[in-house]
Amino acid sequence: MADDRPLTLVHGDADLQAAVANWRRWLTSERRASRHTVEGYGRDLSAFLAFLADHHGAEPTLAVLAAAGVADFRSYLTARTNDGLARPSLARAMSCLRGFFRWMERTGLGCNSAIGSLRTPRCPKPVPKALSEQEALDSLSTSALLQDEPWLAQRDLALFTLLYGCGLRIGEALVLTRAEAPTGDTLVVTGKGDKQRLVPILPAVGEAIGAYLALCPFVLAPEGPLFVGARGGRLNPGVVQRQMRRVRAFLGLPETATPHALRHSFATHLLVAGGNVRTIQELLGHASLSTTQR
Numbered sequence: 001m002a003d004d005r006p007l008t009l010v011h012g013d014a015d016l017q018a019a020v021a022n023w024r025r026w027l028t029s030e031r032r033a034s035r036h037t038v039e040g041y042g043r044d045l046s047a048f049l050a051f052l053a054d055h056h057g058a059e060p061t062l063a064v065l066a067a068a069g070v071a072d073f074r075s076y077l078t079a080r081t082n083d084g085l086a087r088p089s090l091a092r093a094m095s096c097l098r099g100f101f102r103w104m105e106r107t108g109l110g111c112n113s114a115i116g117s118l119r120t121p122r123c124p125k126p127v128p129k130a131l132s133e134q135e136a137l138d139s140l141s142t143s144a145l146l147q148d149e150p151w152l153a154q155r156d157l158a159l160f161t162l163l164y165g166c167g168l169r170i171g172e173a174l175v176l177t178r179a180e181a182p183t184g185d186t187l188v189v190t191g192k193g194d195k196q197r198l199v200p201i202l203p204a205v206g207e208a209i210g211a212y213l214a215l216c217p218f219v220l221a222p223e224g225p226l227f228v229g230a231r232g233g234r235l236n237p238g239v240v241q242r243q244m245r246r247v248r249a250f251l252g253l254p255e256t257a258t259p260h261a262l263r264h265s266f267a268t269h270l271l272v273a274g275g276n277v278r279t280i281q282e283l284l285g286h287a288s289l290s291t292t293q294r
Contacts, residue, residue, distance in 0.1 A: 135257070263284070
């Protein structure tokens with residue numbers, strides 16, 4: 001059962017507070033967001049509602065949210081910047097608001113068109129690094145959270161889980177056929193130079209793939225692509241890259257948080273847990289040990 005206790009003070013009338021509670025339950029039960037993720041989203045939304053309360057001199061309502069204009073959102077961003085909030089955190093805060101307003105519209109609580117005209121603040125390029133375990137897990141759940149269609153949400157969750165759980169390159173995952181769906185114990189991966197390697201499949205990966213296949217509205221031919229786009233054709237890598245950009249903006253992750261970073265995180269976390277570097281080299285399909293050790 002979802003924990004409905006307020007994580008932070010939520011400004012607003014009774015209807016708005018009830019809506020926020022329902023949104024949090026939806027994040028937990030429908031989108032399966034982690035407690036850590038829900039807390040982060042809750043803090044961002046609460047900060048915006050507190051700003052509106054001060055900005056308008058009254059507790060915000062659903063009607064006030066629906067009527068918020070571009071000037072309101074820009075004033076909010078300016079206020080947060082003056083508070084010392086970094087650009088990655090600003091980007092995450094705006095992504096959180098976009099997600100909440102999409103949920104409001106889907107549930108018939110109100111529609112706001114102004115927020116769609118705002119640009120997400122650009123984040124500076126940081127030093128490349130692997131994601132932490134929590135960041136990687138949050139990236140998986142958020143990839144589903146940012147999709148409106150349940151089957152697309154499960155597709156993205158399955159794909160991102162495969163990249164992180166098995167250390168695949170994005171190209172290696174997208175060339176898999178339906179017949180090669182990794183629902184067993186191992187998967188034969190064809191990597192660079194047509195070199196093949198055997199990769200163990202974690203139960204979480206198999207379960208995510210199975211759930212995606214159960215929801216996919218298309219009949220997937222055995223020799224056809226495993227991962228398909230909204231129209232049923234092979235999923236384009238650019239679509240996956242774009243979704244990861246949305247994920248990192250939502251979570252305030254650095255620009256190095258790419259689909260390939262999930263593969264890098266897979267190796268890093270194995271190594272930290274005591275994995276043998278030679279074994280990790282084989283799992284990644286690296287010809288050179290020095291490549292694995294970077």
